[in-house]
Amino acid sequence: MKAILIIADGLGGRPRDAGGKTCLEAARTPSLDALAARGALGLVDPIGPGIRPGSDTSHLSLLGYDPHAVYTGRGVFECLGMGMGVGPGDVCFRANFATVERMGDGFRLLDRRAGRIASGQEDLARALSGIRLKDVSGVEVEFQASTEHRGAFILRGKGLSRHVTETDPHEVGAVVPLARPTLAAGEGARRTASALNEFTKRSFEVLEAHPINRARAKEGKPPANVVLLRGASDLPRIESIESLYGVRGAVIAGGALYRGVGLACGMERIDAPGATGGLDTDLRSKAQTTLRALERLDYVFLHVKGTDTAGHDRKGPAKVAFIERMDAELVGLLVAELDWDETHLALTGDHTTPIDFGDHSTDPVPALFVGPNVLPDRATAYSEREAAYGGLGRWSGRVLPVLFGYNNWNPKFGS
């Protein structure tokens, strides 16, 4: 048996998204509707009723983990998803290249994204990773650049702690704050805060003097002269999916965060050519990569980001169009190529991103299950309202365990 979990990020909607309909209702989705007609629908609260999910916590919950118990912060997933090695005790961060000016002992923020720097970031990253801290002994740093101004950062050493505040002021004109240990966090947090504060100063010295930034200055571009850090976190204590269910699988996702969550749960990472994590992503490539991966693996977790991006951008028609493209180019291809006697598929969102809110909301999301062991319900189309009347009812999180259950993969609890 094989299993596919498709999470279309921010898929869910509200009635004002498309003139009394949700984007999913407004979109023409013959492939999804055909699957709904053969399978069963339900409503899922990604974490719980009335809980507004983050992307990291909702994915953990949908994959079967309790985010209230295991979640330590976002940075570690970004680091893992960017291919960085994370060991026990490492403290991980999301990072931004930013532009600051000196102000007294500190720095004032001029551009939080360093003019959305588009080249040279890898050279800057190498220079940052070469920094040797002096104030705190035995602590090493690693920086890796991602798209544009984005990056990830790891502090490595004994006795560090994730219980520190971020150094991103989030507001132009504000002073870059010092990292501080959070309440009652002890000596490790103090050491970690000291290391971060030294890194902030040293990153300015290294970056300000770097040839890439001198060149940017000549071109009148804001220099990427500091690194802002947030999402402090360490490796969550997650029992791997292979250990829990005895099956092996892969994550296919354009976005580093989603790859990172999959890796933290013990999945293999497979990159689909042309998968960008954006609205322009190559959905056919993702479908084909999924089919190839299933030749040798038990399951695939396939993440699609465009639905959420359109929601954050408050672009209803773009969300409708992306859903239609997903239906035709991804779902349609899977429907045609999968062996439906041997496969269960689930498709849901990790949360709702309503158009007029432009951020994650608390609404439950529609979930579709299809395959030989799914008792078909009365639904004839895939949408929030069809799911509200679906045969599976409403529950919280755990979509992957429900999917695996149809494959009889789940361990017995008790005897």
Added chain:
Amino acid sequence: MKAILIIADGLGGRPRDAGGKTCLEAARTPSLDALAARGALGLVDPIGPGIRPGSDTSHLSLLGYDPHAVYTGRGVFECLGMGMGVGPGDVCFRANFATVERMGDGFRLLDRRAGRIASGQEDLARALSGIRLKDVSGVEVEFQASTEHRGAFILRGKGLSRHVTETDPHEVGAVVPLARPTLAAGEGARRTASALNEFTKRSFEVLEAHPINRARAKEGKPPANVVLLRGASDLPRIESIESLYGVRGAVIAGGALYRGVGLACGMERIDAPGATGGLDTDLRSKAQTTLRALERLDYVFLHVKGTDTAGHDRKGPAKVAFIERMDAELVGLLVAELDWDETHLALTGDHTTPIDFGDHSTDPVPALFVGPNVLPDRATAYSEREAAYGGLGRWSGRVLPVLFGYNNWNPKFGS
């Protein structure tokens, strides 16, 4: 955006309540039905499936708190709701004036409600609050009278504990029990039990000698000559709604308990003129007070008690009549006056009070949500059976967080 949560106490019903129908099904409710047609319904287990809710625990759960984690007992909500100041470490009780006779060292209960004493209770309360305990040093007492025989009582002092048994025997003819520390409760509970037992004796001395009781004796009425205490509790550790969601609101309720729960969650208390907490309450006044409160506050929690009172009295027609009056005088007025582009409303019960049981049952309650971000479902009327087929499915508690979610007020969990 604005939000209104209406809890009609004991609203739910069972098929024998009104000849094969529930009282809600039997009642003519055009305003509620119109809201149901525009909004969406679901079934809510106030605390959880098969859990029979108290009024205090169910309200905590519906407001988004876990009563298993935060509930310490009922007394503290009664004290808060009656306007008494409660500080950390204070031990609070519900209190009854009762009639006893001396029996050896103790007392035998003659009338648990002191003949439903209807006047002079405030004079008696003042006399009780003047008692200075001698057996236990540094402990002060405060008594406040409520309606008829009811009151509330606080013990104040260092090192007290709520882990003591009650002094209400609940049965005429029984001996008034001594308060005892409950299992493994330690020194604080022993001190508290001693203080309570001294108070019981002293309350008898003070009350027996009081002019009000001498006058009652002359009139052949049972004297209110002792105070029975139950619901020992201290201030629950509740993070305020303002701290959790960043919004400010008020509780409008005739009953002290409900005001107390609202106050414990950080709501402001607003008293509607003519709101009695009984079947005769002025529902138009409560609706108008709600509308006025929403001019300056973000949300209102409006509590209506009559539905439950009729249920406890096992009076089906009275419950039907009260529901019809609530529909016309409260819901109808709100429907006409609210700005429906800017408001979400939820209406539910805190539990079911079936007519032939006359007490809280475990049945789930119908919940209605309506407003611009609610995806309308197929329901065309408001009732238990329509809600069972509603588009929102079934979940436990958390009605306020779900309501606030439609207003985009909830903090994100995760990133």
